[in-house]
Amino acid sequence: MVRKPITSRHGEAAAAVNAGDMAAAEERERKGLWSPEEDERLYTHITRCGVSTWSSVIGLRRSGKSCRLRWMNYLRPDLKKEPITDREAETIISLQKLLGNRWSVIAAKMPGRTDNEIKNYWNSRIRKRQTAAAAVAESRAKTEPPALAAGDEPCADAAAVEATAAAPSSPPPIAARLPVFACQLLDGGAVAATQSSPTATEQLVNGAGSSESEASAGGNGGGGEDYSYSGGGVDGDMVRHLLALDDLDLLIDVPGLLDSWECELYYPEDSSSSMSN
DNA sequence: AAGAGGTACAACCGCCATATG
DNA sequence: TCATATGGCGGTTGTACCTCT
Numbered sequence A: 001m002v003r004k005p006i007t008s009r010h011g012e013a014a015a016a017v018n019a020g021d022m023a024a025a026e027e028r029e030r031k032g033l034w035s036p037e038e039d040e041r042l043y044t045h046i047t048r049c050g051v052s053t054w055s056s057v058i059g060l061r062r063s064g065k066s067c068r069l070r071w072m073n074y075l076r077p078d079l080k081k082e083p084i085t086d087r088e089a090e091t092i093i094s095l096q097k098l099l100g101n102r103w104s105v106i107a108a109k110m111p112g113r114t115d116n117e118i119k120n121y122w123n124s125r126i127r128k129r130q131t132a133a134a135a136v137a138e139s140r141a142k143t144e145p146p147a148l149a150a151g152d153e154p155c156a157d158a159a160a161v162e163a164t165a166a167a168p169s170s171p172p173p174i175a176a177r178l179p180v181f182a183c184q185l186l187d188g189g190a191v192a193a194t195q196s197s198p199t200a201t202e203q204l205v206n207g208a209g210s211s212e213s214e215a216s217a218g219g220n221g222g223g224g225e226d227y228s229y230s231g232g233g234v235d236g237d238m239v240r241h242l243l244a245l246d247d248l249d250l251l252i253d254v255p256g257l258l259d260s261w262e263c264e265l266y267y268p269e270d271s272s273s274s275m276s277n
Numbered sequence B: 001a002a003g004a005g006g007t008a009c010a011a012c013c014g015c016c017a018t019a020t021g
Numbered sequence C: 001t002c003a004t005a006t007g008g009c010g011g012t013t014g015t016a017c018c019t020c021t
Helices: A019-028 A036-049 A064-075 A086-099 A103-108 A115-143 A158-166 A200-207 A236-244 A248-253 A257-266
Strands: none
Touching: A036 A064, A064 A115, A086 A103, A086 A115, A103 A115
């Protein structure tokens, strides 16, 4: 949604009561929505000079932080413009459950999506749904006490309840701390868009001696997202080992590892073909 | 048709980490 | 070692737009 630029919010331009103060504020630093001209200027600057120094965008009375934010959240050419799909929403729920509110990390796992976008989506939709679902669950709990067997863990996350209800054919439950990935983080299944140089984590894991071919990178058009899945036998032992180490960051940073492992769990007879749809 | 309330989303704020002099 | 600048991140706010009554 494109809105007309305004100056009546977020700053001294709006606070300045007379024209002189307004002009002075404008001279200092602009705030509020970006105009198409500013966008164009920033875009030209970044494409020409790169993103080395945000504060050096000539002719823009914007802070470096503001420029960076605008580029990251709106102007970047690799951003997806279409709405977040149900599949992506599932991914967000899963990753949020796994990582908490580390939106930048979650965004890094979802090419074309920004942390701000994901955060907004979560705050405006998912969290609300969770709250509502939790309220329903609470009212149910009051009327009908749960009959949990010893060792059973009540589902603490209302989203998981909702996701389960929304997807009757979803895979069997696994440990509550694990994400309910829909077999793939990306739309389109077997994607091999990977970073050109391996992360330290990748090097570490690859160097550990297993699944090197599965987790190895292909080429990447940039942006740093580290996705890969080439199909077939990801080493579940590695995943279990990482879980034992309680290093979820490490686990989730390995391209294609976790989701393909879950596919093994869910679709043991056909884990490779299930990755594509 | 109009007002109220809700929703979506852009962008600011404050804090923190890192780089640089 | 310290001070300052800069960038990154999550939380939050404000407003245009939408839907409902």
